[in-house]
Amino acid sequence: MAGIITVDDILTKYKGRPDALIDILHEIQDVQGFLSDTSIIKVAEALDLPASKVYGVATFYSLFTVKPRGRNVIRICESAPCHVLGATAIINALEKELGIKMGETTGDGKFTLEYTSCIGVCGVAPAIMINEVVYGNLTPDKIPHILSEYR
Amino acid sequence: MEFYRSHVLVCGGTPCVLGGCKAVRDALIGEIHRQGLSREIKVVETGCLGPCDLGPVIVVYPEGTFYGPVKVEDVPLIVEEHLLKGRVVDRLIARERPAEKEIVKYEAPSYLGPQKRIVLRNCGLIDPESVEEYIGRDGYAALGRCLSQMKPGEVIDLVKRSGLVGRGGAAFPTGLKWEFTAKADADQKYILCNADEGEPGTFKDRLILEGDPHSIIEGMAIAGYAVGADKGFVYIRGEYVISIERMQKAIDQARRLGLLGENIFGSGFGFDIEIRKGAGAYVCGEETALIESIEGGRGEPRIKPPYPGTHGLWGKPTVVNNVETLANIPPIILNGPEWFRGFGTERCPGTKVFTLTGDINNKGLIEVPMGITLRQVIYEIGGGIPGGREFKMAQTGGTSGGCLPRELLDVPMDYFSLAEAGSALGSGALLIMDDSHCIVDIARCFMKFFRHESCGKCTPCREGTDRLYEIMDMVSSGRGRAQDIDLMTELAQVMQRASLCGLGQAAPVPVLTMLKYFRDEFEAHIADRTCPTGTCGL
Numbered sequence: 001m002a003g004i005i006t007v008d009d010i011l012t013k014y015k016g017r018p019d020a021l022i023d024i025l026h027e028i029q030d031v032q033g034f035l036s037d038t039s040i041i042k043v044a045e046a047l048d049l050p051a052s053k054v055y056g057v058a059t060f061y062s063l064f065t066v067k068p069r070g071r072n073v074i075r076i077c078e079s080a081p082c083h084v085l086g087a088t089a090i091i092n093a094l095e096k097e098l099g100i101k102m103g104e105t106t107g108d109g110k111f112t113l114e115y116t117s118c119i120g121v122c123g124v125a126p127a128i129m130i131n132e133v134v135y136g137n138l139t140p141d142k143i144p145h146i147l148s149e150y151r
Numbered sequence: 152m153e154f155y156r157s158h159v160l161v162c163g164g165t166p167c168v169l170g171g172c173k174a175v176r177d178a179l180i181g182e183i184h185r186q187g188l189s190r191e192i193k194v195v196e197t198g199c200l201g202p203c204d205l206g207p208v209i210v211v212y213p214e215g216t217f218y219g220p221v222k223v224e225d226v227p228l229i230v231e232e233h234l235l236k237g238r239v240v241d242r243l244i245a246r247e248r249p250a251e252k253e254i255v256k257y258e259a260p261s262y263l264g265p266q267k268r269i270v271l272r273n274c275g276l277i278d279p280e281s282v283e284e285y286i287g288r289d290g291y292a293a294l295g296r297c298l299s300q301m302k303p304g305e306v307i308d309l310v311k312r313s314g315l316v317g318r319g320g321a322a323f324p325t326g327l328k329w330e331f332t333a334k335a336d337a338d339q340k341y342i343l344c345n346a347d348e349g350e351p352g353t354f355k356d357r358l359i360l361e362g363d364p365h366s367i368i369e370g371m372a373i374a375g376y377a378v379g380a381d382k383g384f385v386y387i388r389g390e391y392v393i394s395i396e397r398m399q400k401a402i403d404q405a406r407r408l409g410l411l412g413e414n415i416f417g418s419g420f421g422f423d424i425e426i427r428k429g430a431g432a433y434v435c436g437e438e439t440a441l442i443e444s445i446e447g448g449r450g451e452p453r454i455k456p457p458y459p460g461t462h463g464l465w466g467k468p469t470v471v472n473n474v475e476t477l478a479n480i481p482p483i484i485l486n487g488p489e490w491f492r493g494f495g496t497e498r499c500p501g502t503k504v505f506t507l508t509g510d511i512n513n514k515g516l517i518e519v520p521m522g523i524t525l526r527q528v529i530y531e532i533g534g535g536i537p538g539g540r541e542f543k544m545a546q547t548g549g550t551s552g553g554c555l556p557r558e559l560l561d562v563p564m565d566y567f568s569l570a571e572a573g574s575a576l577g578s579g580a581l582l583i584m585d586d587s588h589c590i591v592d593i594a595r596c597f598m599k600f601f602r603h604e605s606c607g608k609c610t611p612c613r614e615g616t617d618r619l620y621e622i623m624d625m626v627s628s629g630r631g632r633a634q635d636i637d638l639m640t641e642l643a644q645v646m647q648r649a650s651l652c653g654l655g656q657a658a659p660v661p662v663l664t665m666l667k668y669f670r671d672e673f674e675a676h677i678a679d680r681t682c683p684t685g686t687c688g689l
Contacts, residue, residue, distance in 0.1 A: 018447050019445070019446055019447040020447060021447035021448075022427070022428065022429075022430050022444065022447060023427075023428065025430070026389065026428060026430065053448075056449055057447070057448060057449055060432060060449040060450065060451075060606075061429075061430030061431045061432050061450070062430075062431035062432065063389050063390070063429075063430040063431035064430055064431075078596070078599070078600075079351030079352070079550065079596075079600060080351050080352060080546065080550050080582055080593065080596055080597060080600070081351060081352045081508040081509055081580075081582050083593070083596045084508075084509045084510065084582065084584055084588060084593070085509065085510075115603075116390070116431070117349060117351070117431065117433050117600070117603070117604065118349060118350070118351035118352065118353070119390050120165070120348060120353065120354035120357045120388075120390065120391065121165055121166055121169065121203075121354060122351070122352050122353075122354055122506060122508040122514075122580075122582075123166045123203025123204055123354065123506065123507075123508060123514045123515045123516070124166045124169065124170070124203055124204060124206070124514075125508060125509075129390070132392055133169070134165065134168075134169045135169060136166060136169050136170075137170075137204070
């Protein structure tokens with residue numbers, strides 16, 4: 001069995017490839033859950049880039065986060081097609097069920113609620129994404145059951 | 152080659168995946184095996200079949216029987232009745248709303264109606280993970296013809312004569328774009344496929360990539376040959392997990408068969424493709440922002456000119472084409488420009504893939520000739536408005552497109568006619584809204600989106616989106632002032648004229664059209680402090 005992938009492993013793989021910065025950040029976030037200051041400085045040193053540039057990229061894209069998040073990240077689409085079909089009620093149901101507001105993480109570190117831009121499943125709006133899994137055709141009463149799979 | 156008496160096609164597009172199609176596929180394979188039919192019947196996971204809200208859907212060939220939504224517990228019945236005994240299971244046949252009309256045959260004219268499938272020619276018919284099935288549908292024949300019988304200049308000329316214009320929204324003539332890059336003198340050129348589909352309400356590129364990834368590879372290789380590029384990148388949104396997986400598989404297969412790599416078909420021409428994964432930024436759909444992102448930076452647009460055609464990726468001449476544009480290339484090469492001009496309108500030949508969303512009975516993916524009217528799409532294909540409500544407006548082209556009222560239902564849908572109506576065809580998103588929705592609330596939702604997605608590089612867009620949202624929020628909460636309508640109009644015009652890229656130029660389009668066609672609703676919120684639909688809670 002392969003060992004745990006470290007930031008150093010990822011940086012070795014992309015040595016001398018500053019154009020791969022976004023791929024590198026994706027991979028580090030996959031293993032560590034977020035992009036810490038330490039990781040950002042390591043990446044900058046390995047690619048010979050200013051840390052400000054790496055931080056700038058890490059904070060530009062909405063899939064990256066420089067703050068630790070819950071184990072399960074719930075991304076809610078609030079684009080027009082989901083809004084028209086009732087996304088606001090879904091947001092209210094999620095906030096009520098988890099006892100947190102949008103942008104917050106539950107006290108036990110299990111869930112984070114975030115907005116996302118359109119996830120391209122408007123044919124089954126309203127939709128949310130939990131980690132990499134998409135749920136569509138949602139109604140507020142479906143929320144407790146979906147969340148129970150992650151509790 | 153093995154022969155099967157029947158094929159069961161399971162839609163493997165994202166909407167069906169989240170409806171549970173993988174479990175249905177596995178159950179079908181298991182049940183077919185249990186009945187001893189494994190050598191007679193093949194189960195194929197295919198690309199999007201279209202009616203996303205009926206998912207998971209399956210089609211049984213050769214009959215073309217269309218079932219959906221299919222649950223795992225329905226599988227034994229379908230296998231026993233249909234596949235073993237040859238009797239169609241009426242109860243499970245996919246039905247169109249609202250008439251609950253049966254869609255018995257998937258390819259029957261009564262179901263497809265005015266649809267014409269050129270881009271989606273293989274979606275829902277082949278296994279997207281099998282290069283052999285793509286080749287079996289004339290795949291890579293167009294690339295072969297280009298490399299063996301045509302000079303690069305002839306390829307460009309053919310694409311120019313077809314009248315194909317870019318399907319990402321800007322409607323720039325594709326052949327002309329290729330010609331600029333072909334003429335540029337450089338040691339290295341690039342072909343980029345823009346698959347950073349972020350326009351809310353649009354999911355066509357996702358389903359094309361999931362349903363027919365080889366058509367994109369072939370289109371890119373032909374573009375590479377035409378302009379003299381040997382390297383391509385497909386920039387796919389990070390959220391599109393299945394698209395990325397299938398595209399990577401397709402690239403690997405093409406490399407293995409020598410359809411990518413050096414000396415393709417012994418012609419001396421070489422071409423290879425890499426995937427670049429986005430990380431969640433709407434603005435990266437703008438071509439120069441996309442280039443910045445591939446280079447590893449913040450996806451902020453560049454000042455144009457110079458255009459990517461001469462100064463693109465790493466400063467080299469670069470063609471950036473949308474997924475749907477590239478999927479059109481192989482059939483145009485094989486069938487000729489006159490054939491392509493036989494569809495659509497004089498100014499906009501060919502078809503357009505639309506995604507139907509919102510308050511409409513049949514949501515999903517459709518492909519129709521350019522120039523079809525909004526009325527035909529909504530009532531002939533979309534099945535009208537559900538719940539006995541009335542049509543209020545349709546937003547064409549995604550959140551950056553305009554909102555059209557009932558009086559404009561008969562405007563032809565092509566790039567130029569919609570632009571003349573103050574809207575845009577854009578990426579092909581169609582968001583239908585019924586009379587229960589408040590104009591101000593919807594406008595506020597649009598501006599909330601742009602305010603978040605503005606990259607912040609130029610002032611008109613960064614400040615303009617914020618201020619427009621703020622005013623809209625005030626109007627929606629009963630704090631609007633008499634001068635706000637004029638203020639929003641003026642601000643919108645400044646943004647259109649002064650913003651650096653398409654994002655800031657297009658962001659005010661929905662607001663301007665709503666102010667034009669639904670001014671009375673804004674006035675009611677401001678003057679009477681009432682929301683005519685009761686949405687805003689005034």
